[in-house]
Amino acid sequence: MTDVVSVENLVIRYPARGLFTARPAPALRGVSLTVSSGETLGLVGESGSGKSSLLRAILGLIPAESGAIRILGQDWSQLDGAALRRARQAVGVVAQNPFLSLSPRLSVAEILAEPLLARGDAHDATLHDRCAALLARCGLPGDFLPRRARALSGGQAQRVAIARALALEPKLMVLDEPTSALDVSVQAQILNLLADLKAEMGLSMLFVTHNLKVVAHVADRLAVMRRGEIIETGTSADLIEHPQQDYTRDLLGFGLRRR
Amino acid sequence: MLDIAALSVTLPSKSGPIHVLRRIDLRLAKGEIHGMIGESGCGKTMTALTLLGLLPEGASVRAERFRFGTLDLSRHVASDLSALRGRRIALISQDPAAALNPVLTIGRQMDDVIRSHHGLAKGARRSMAVEILLATGLPEPEKLLKLYPHQLSGGMQQRVVIAQALATGADFLIADEPTTALDVTVGAQVLKLLRQLVETRGLTVLMITHDMDVVAASCDRATVLYAGISVEEGPVGRLLSAPRHPYTQALLAALPDAAPHGARLATVEGSIPPPTAALPGCAFAARCPFAMPVCASPPPLRQEAGHSWICHLEPT
Numbered sequence: 001m002t003d004v005v006s007v008e009n010l011v012i013r014y015p016a017r018g019l020f021t022a023r024p025a026p027a028l029r030g031v032s033l034t035v036s037s038g039e040t041l042g043l044v045g046e047s048g049s050g051k052s053s054l055l056r057a058i059l060g061l062i063p064a065e066s067g068a069i070r071i072l073g074q075d076w077s078q079l080d081g082a083a084l085r086r087a088r089q090a091v092g093v094v095a096q097n098p099f100l101s102l103s104p105r106l107s108v109a110e111i112l113a114e115p116l117l118a119r120g121d122a123h124d125a126t127l128h129d130r131c132a133a134l135l136a137r138c139g140l141p142g143d144f145l146p147r148r149a150r151a152l153s154g155g156q157a158q159r160v161a162i163a164r165a166l167a168l169e170p171k172l173m174v175l176d177e178p179t180s181a182l183d184v185s186v187q188a189q190i191l192n193l194l195a196d197l198k199a200e201m202g203l204s205m206l207f208v209t210h211n212l213k214v215v216a217h218v219a220d221r222l223a224v225m226r227r228g229e230i231i232e233t234g235t236s237a238d239l240i241e242h243p244q245q246d247y248t249r250d251l252l253g254f255g256l257r258r259r
Numbered sequence: 260m261l262d263i264a265a266l267s268v269t270l271p272s273k274s275g276p277i278h279v280l281r282r283i284d285l286r287l288a289k290g291e292i293h294g295m296i297g298e299s300g301c302g303k304t305m306t307a308l309t310l311l312g313l314l315p316e317g318a319s320v321r322a323e324r325f326r327f328g329t330l331d332l333s334r335h336v337a338s339d340l341s342a343l344r345g346r347r348i349a350l351i352s353q354d355p356a357a358a359l360n361p362v363l364t365i366g367r368q369m370d371d372v373i374r375s376h377h378g379l380a381k382g383a384r385r386s387m388a389v390e391i392l393l394a395t396g397l398p399e400p401e402k403l404l405k406l407y408p409h410q411l412s413g414g415m416q417q418r419v420v421i422a423q424a425l426a427t428g429a430d431f432l433i434a435d436e437p438t439t440a441l442d443v444t445v446g447a448q449v450l451k452l453l454r455q456l457v458e459t460r461g462l463t464v465l466m467i468t469h470d471m472d473v474v475a476a477s478c479d480r481a482t483v484l485y486a487g488i489s490v491e492e493g494p495v496g497r498l499l500s501a502p503r504h505p506y507t508q509a510l511l512a513a514l515p516d517a518a519p520h521g522a523r524l525a526t527v528e529g530s531i532p533p534p535t536a537a538l539p540g541c542a543f544a545a546r547c548p549f550a551m552p553v554c555a556s557p558p559p560l561r562q563e564a565g566h567s568w569i570c571h572l573e574p575t
Contacts, residue, residue, distance in 0.1 A: 046444065186298075
């Protein structure tokens, strides 16, 4: 089975803030991970643990100091221009806050059509139908197409964001805290939707969150990050039942000791 | 400490009255940490604003009973409560970075609070600030007084906010999602601190949250709100292990650790009724899996072993 994502010994260091200040410690200190085809990897860690840096590096938004990142076998740092844009179509991104990631001025139809038009699809009669199909796949009826994003509830807006990420039929979905801005009952709906999409489309997912319990429910494997390193990794069931690190236990142990 | 029965708050609007709170019942004993649970739009924040006397102009507030300590406020809820704000009641908000003034030192901000509430000479104010900062578990308070909020971590900022609340002399704290902006392990420490302060300083805390983990980890009792109505109240252990109201049951079933790994999570169909709607019967009936024709009439109050809820369903 080919790896959809493979990261080897990745080191990320941000530049110094001022001319005379020392360079900060590396944000990532040699991280390696893989996501295989059809697999969901949950990446858990608190703020400052390096999960956002890792995510940005995988998306090619920040340069690596050393190490390698390959998406579907391709090293993006070797690509540029049109080739990079084409390669990027294989990755769909869903951010934490749908109201920030969706333009409030565009209709849902325009939001969903944007990636298709950017790819060079013709602006023809089928476009509307394809947007409606994307929306239906994410559990919203076609009458949402003319609405503006700001008129949606949080759950509806996140469904639109997921539909947009699916527009170019990606192989990998990168989900950055996709449910942490949502209410518990809405979170359950979105987690169910992600499980359905994974089963139907064989998507690989990289699910990043600080909430270990949310990601443990949907992920096949988990990686716990702390201070720029992956400190523990394993299948979700194993890691939840037998956490090896105290830190992982801390993340798990808070709350839900239902007395 | 706090005893509220049938509190309603209505805001006027061009398209008719907005029922932001329909029927809130809330009782807190002194020294209790009481959770207020519910999803967006359920009335958690409006209840807090009511308690702080910060409702917008024109709000109509009614209550069958409204007692705070020995004070009976049921006649003039809104005006009387704003007089208590900062003296007896203080707020700890979700985002400590927003609660603190970014351009003033911690020392200056502590001093402002202490001066306006206690007067005192400069030296006495300073030692009081140091004492309170120490009580919130902040190391080296002397040094801290010279720092600005951005130089502190989120957890330390939240401790400073708690210190400010204590400095007012308030004995009733409203903590509005106090751990949401913090990392899980830091949040756990803040909850531990609140518990410790309840025990050492005799505080009473109303903990507003949507997070059942926070409730389980920190609260003695809790009230569940739905559409501006208190639907269930009880000791946290019973509430979480044997919820009686169908909404509470649905809320708990939707948690990711309620289902086996990878299994579908239970969801609640539909959405909460809009605050403009008139709700003569049970507010949850339209989404309830157990709804019956009788649910169109107001649900009766049911009680069992210190646990109460409103529902037409006969207890089993």
